[in-house]
Amino acid sequence: MKLTTIHPKLPMRNKAITKDFYVGQLGFVACGAADYEDYLMIKKDQVEIHFFSFKELLPQENYGMVYIRTDDIDQLYQSFLENNIAIHPNGQLMTKPWGQREFSILDPDNNLLTFGAGE
Incomplete structure (x- = not known):
């Protein structure tokens, strides 16, 4: 037996805003066999993230975090800058x-996405 993949689940207040950010700005695509009102699944390359509805979420109290590895951190960073994706201060x-x-x-809900490359 072996573990094969992980799909973290993060909170979202508004599905349309979350979908626009990940699909429209970060280049993910929606995935899954069905479109549920309170659930969103997105994918890019080998990374899949799920979101569940949490309308009462206070963004300043959200500690959702995901660490995503990439094979070209400099190119990814540059593409975010070129597309006006706000880098965390x-x-x-x-x-x-x-x-x-x-x-x-x-x-948009203060989930922290950290992108990394290295050993």
Whole structure:
């Protein structure tokens, strides 16, 4: 027996806004066999993220986080800058003391997405 993939679930307040951010701005595509009112599944390359409706979510109290690895962190970072994707104020592209080259963004519900490359 082996584990094969993981699909994190994050909260969203508004499905249309979340879908627009991930699909319209980050280049994900909607996936799944059905379109549920309170649930969203998106995918890009080998990364799949699910979202559940949490209309009462207070973004400033949301601690949802996902770490996504990429094979070209510099190109990804540049593409976000070129597409006016806001980089987290404390998440500029840099090599961390633990050897990972990383940057971070926040989605509309303050879920933190950190992108990284390295060993």
